[in-house]
Amino acid sequence: MASGKTSVGRALADSTGWAFVDADDVIVERAGKPIHRIFSEDGEPAFRELESRVIADLCAGERQVIASGGGSFVSPQNRDVMLSGGRVFFLSASPTEILRRVREEDAGGPIRPLLAVDDPEARIAELLAQRAPAYAQAHHTVETDGVTADGVAERVGGMCGISVKGSGG
Numbered sequence: 782m783a784s785g786k787t788s789v790g791r792a793l794a795d796s797t798g799w800a801f802v803d804a805d806d807v808i809v810e811r812a813g814k815p816i817h818r819i820f821s822e823d824g825e826p827a828f829r830e831l832e833s834r835v836i837a838d839l840c841a842g843e844r845q846v847i848a849s850g851g852g853s854f855v856s857p858q859n860r861d862v863m864l865s866g867g868r869v870f871f872l873s874a875s876p877t878e879i880l881r882r883v884r885e886e887d888a889g890g891p892i893r894p895l896l897a898v899d900d901p902e903a904r905i906a907e908l909l910a911q912r913a914p915a916y917a918q919a920h921h922t923v924e925t926d927g928v929t930a931d932g933v934a935e936r937v938g939g940m941c942g943i944s945v946k947g948s949g950g
């Protein structure tokens with residue numbers, strides 16, 4: 782969540798001419814409702830099922846940068862599809878930084894469903910701890926605290942031999 786997948790993914794896509802696809806956007810399109818309503822009306826298991834179908838469909842494509850929701854890499858099935866379909870980057874951020882970014886982004890809108898709790902920072906820390914073994918299986922991990930989104934894109938691009946346009950940091 783708010784690790785910079787969309788910002789970084791778009792910058793990489795712009796620099797390569799590849800398509801940028803946000804898996805959450807495809808989920809919303811297919812469900813015909815926003816993520817917070819999928820969670821509240823259909824439940825998290827229904828969201829995860831739809832997410833798996835979307836990940837499988839997207840990973841069958843080529844020449845694209847895919848940003849997928851922070852929970853998508855937890856499922857072993859999704860992980861296999863993603864790891865065999867391309868290069869997987871885990872963008873890491875601390876709970877404090879994630880909460881700062883989420884608050885800035887979600888100001889006035891519905892909070893991400895998994896963070897609609899009394900202590901969202903503790904919840905983020907808990908989710909990161911639970912998911913750490915899964916995230917450790919990504920091909921690469923990039924720390925993003927204290928680095929701008931452009932700076933992260935430049936680092937990821939560098940690891941792929943891509944010069945990222947317009948990076949300022």
Ligand SMILES: Nc1ncnc2c1ncn2[C@@H]1O[C@H](COP(=O)(O)OP(=O)(O)O)[C@@H](O)[C@H]1O
Pocket residue numbers: 782783784785786787788789848882883885886925926927928929930931933
């Ligand atoms: N490295 C970064 N440093 C500071 N803010 C960032 C960084 N990456 C993303 N952001 C900001 O955090 C918010 C979430 O970023 P986004 O790219 O949508 O993340 P994700 O797709 O992982 O949820 C946005 O407001 C974005 O501008």
Ligand SMILES: O=C(O)C1=C[C@@H](OP(=O)(O)O)[C@@H](O)[C@H](O)C1
Pocket residue numbers: 782783786805816849850851852853893894895
């Ligand atoms: O971490 C998660 O389980 C989720 C992260 C969200 O995506 P972002 O990582 O883009 O916020 C979205 O898929 C959904 O709210 C569940």
